[in-house]
Amino acid sequence: MKVDYNNTEPGRIAPGQYEVTVAAFDVVTSTNGNQQIVLEYEIRKDIQQESQGGRLRYDRFTFTENGAWRLSAIAKATGVPDGYDFPSPEWFGKVMMHRSFLATVEERTYNGKTFPNVTRFDPSRQPAAQPELPVDVGGGFTHIPDKVQDEGLPFN
Secondary structure (H helix, E strand, O other), X not given: OOOOOOOOOOOOOOOEEEEEEEEEEEEEXXXXXXXXXXXXXXXXXXXXXXXXXXXXXXXXXXXXXXXXXXXXXXXXXXXXXXXXOOOOHHHHHHHHOOOEEEEEEEEEEEOOEEEEEEEEEEOOOOOOOOOOOOEEOOOOEEXXXXXXXXXXXXXX
């Protein structure tokens, strides 16, 4: 690969609305000891839109009662049933994987740097691209089947 000094930053994602899919997650502990789920979104490639394939990184959800409103907002936008109880941050991350929604992105400045920030979660306006989802076979998501059957999913 050839070094190009004119290409030293990823493409900028402008403020706006984007159809996205949850592409990755991590569970971390904040400096004050709270567990957080960090989600990464990919701007869907299967829909004609700006920044296709771009990544929105480091969206943090604090797994506390005070942070529950934000978890509920993304859960509602991705079709998780009202009243569903996530037993752990890991479970939340696994359930969110590959789910699609409409993200409203604004710019946020922190420590002198400006970056895209997801400020709103709405249901997708497009059909979801359905990858195979993990199925609960007892004690968590441990098996990925060849064909997903509704009976094995934690909810439909």
